[in-house]
Amino acid sequence: MTPPFPPGFVWGVATSAYQIEGAAGVDGRAPSIWDTFSHTPGAIADGCHGDIACDHYHRWPQDLDIVASLGVQAYRFSVSWPRVRPDGAGAWNAAGMDFYERLVDGALHRGVTPYLTLNHWDLPQALQDEGGWGARDTVHRFVEYAQHVNRRLGDRVRSITTHNEPWVMAVLGHQTGVFAPGLKNRALAMQVSHHLLLSHGLALQALRADGAQAELGIVLNLSPFHPATDSQADRDKARLEDGQLRRWYLDPIYHGKYPDDVLQALGPDAPLVQRGDMADIAQPIDFLGVNYYTRSVVSAAEPWDAKDAGHETTDMGWEIYPRGLTELLVNLGRDYPVKSLIVTENGGAFADQVVHGRVHDEDRARYLAQHVAAVSDAIAQGAPVTGYMVWSLLDNFEWAFGYGKRFGIVHVDYATQRRTLKDSALWFRDFLARQKAARP
Numbered sequence: 001m002t003p004p005f006p007p008g009f010v011w012g013v014a015t016s017a018y019q020i021e022g023a024a025g026v027d028g029r030a031p032s033i034w035d036t037f038s039h040t041p042g043a044i045a046d047g048c049h050g051d052i053a054c055d056h057y058h059r060w061p062q063d064l065d066i067v068a069s070l071g072v073q074a075y076r077f078s079v080s081w082p083r084v085r086p087d088g089a090g091a092w093n094a095a096g097m098d099f100y101e102r103l104v105d106g107a108l109h110r111g112v113t114p115y116l117t118l119n120h121w122d123l124p125q126a127l128q129d130e131g132g133w134g135a136r137d138t139v140h141r142f143v144e145y146a147q148h149v150n151r152r153l154g155d156r157v158r159s160i161t162t163h164n165e166p167w168v169m170a171v172l173g174h175q176t177g178v179f180a181p182g183l184k185n186r187a188l189a190m191q192v193s194h195h196l197l198l199s200h201g202l203a204l205q206a207l208r209a210d211g212a213q214a215e216l217g218i219v220l221n222l223s224p225f226h227p228a229t230d231s232q233a234d235r236d237k238a239r240l241e242d243g244q245l246r247r248w249y250l251d252p253i254y255h256g257k258y259p260d261d262v263l264q265a266l267g268p269d270a271p272l273v274q275r276g277d278m279a280d281i282a283q284p285i286d287f288l289g290v291n292y293y294t295r296s297v298v299s300a301a302e303p304w305d306a307k308d309a310g311h312e313t314t315d316m317g318w319e320i321y322p323r324g325l326t327e328l329l330v331n332l333g334r335d336y337p338v339k340s341l342i343v344t345e346n347g348g349a350f351a352d353q354v355v356h357g358r359v360h361d362e363d364r365a366r367y368l369a370q371h372v373a374a375v376s377d378a379i380a381q382g383a384p385v386t387g388y389m390v391w392s393l394l395d396n397f398e399w400a401f402g403y404g405k406r407f408g409i410v411h412v413d414y415a416t417q418r419r420t421l422k423d424s425a426l427w428f429r430d431f432l433a434r435q436k437a438a439r440p
């Protein structure tokens with residue numbers, strides 16, 4: 001049995017705009033890079049796109065009712081940049097912003113605190129046409145966007161996250177090309193990572209100068225790295241990959257510099273950094289958001305596969321490894337001067353079946369229970385963890401995997417848009433009720 005969490009610990013559920021909203025062309029919203037990418041033949045496993053998704057843009061009251069019924073304190077969502085500023089640089093779209101006003105007020109009205117993310121990957125296509133995150137100008141457009149959203153919503157959201165998972169945008173979007181905008185150029189990917197970090201730091205400065213009330217931070221996808229064997233080659237590779245995923249983002253934020261070993265490995269692909277950039281990036285953050293799904297096992301010989309190695313995996317083929325979350329959180333608290341860690345995403349895709357109106361997803365409920373226990377262990381070992389959010393509230397558009405991978409604790413029937421609470425949602429609700437009852 002997991003012991004009670006500290007008073008004030010925040011429980012939540014998470015979503016992102018492009019994955020659930022739909023209403024792609026409604027009320028003045030312009031395309032983002034994910035609209036363009038998902039409409040590119042061959043880009044998405046099931047050939048689908050987010051034009052309708054969960055139709056959350058129209059069904060948000062029902063969805064917020066579900067959030068409130070779970071007994072969570074927090075709802076993590078993202079704002080679609082091309083909904084509020086369609087071409088990324090020109091006029092603001094009042095109708096788009098009004099949607100988020102309704103959403104934020106709707107959450108508060110139901111006793112749920114909104115946690116806002118500015119950039120969950122859906123860059124306005126118009127900015128991509130000008131070079132996207134590879135262009136330094138985009139940094140300044142992002143700062144304007146951050147200021148505008150903060151002016152409208154900053155008095156009512158508890159927290160503002162600049163970026164969700166910059167590594168994914170940089171590397172999967174610009175180096176391997178499996179995510180939008182689908183480019184394959186390592187030097188560009190590294191420049192993008194630098195611009196994302198710079199825009200994070202400059203946005204924080206601008207928001208603080210504007211008197212921001214919300215807590216400000218960033219969300220990173222992180223995992224511990226384990227060499228597959230004790231060989232020097234595996235250990236060296238694991239160390240470098242940890243550098244590329246974890247230290248590349250955390251060293252600039254906390255220490256104002258990129259890690260030397262990663263810079264050296266990049267050689268001519270290292271980003272162009274202008275004077276003052278590193279100091280601009282290294283702004284104090286109120287919280288660090290951690291998205292955790294699995295650990296990384298690194299082999300210099302061939303890619304390590306959890307299933308081949310006989311380990312239990314989710315429907316994504318990702319190893320189920322709760323202890324990795326404890327290790328990750330404890331190490332973050334040890335390696336960096338973190339004030340507060342929030343697990344901003346954790347969850348699993350499983351091949352759910354609806355049977356007589358129920359979804360018996362014991363595998364997901366077990367996954368969540370094990371990871372919640374792992375967070376409790378991390379706190380017991382001194383990690384400053386202040387919140388935990390399940391990915392995801394709803395089954396949704398899982399990027400390049402389309403609708404085939406279901407991460408929701410609430411099932412969505414895409415033909416009818418009917419929502420059904422899975423057993424994992426009922427487990428989470430009961431768990432939260434027990435936590436509440438156990439509090440002195």
Ligand code: FCB
Binds near residue numbers: 164165168221391399
């Ligand atoms: C994370 C993303 C989130 C979701 C989960 C499964 O990388 O932030 O949108 O796709 O993975």
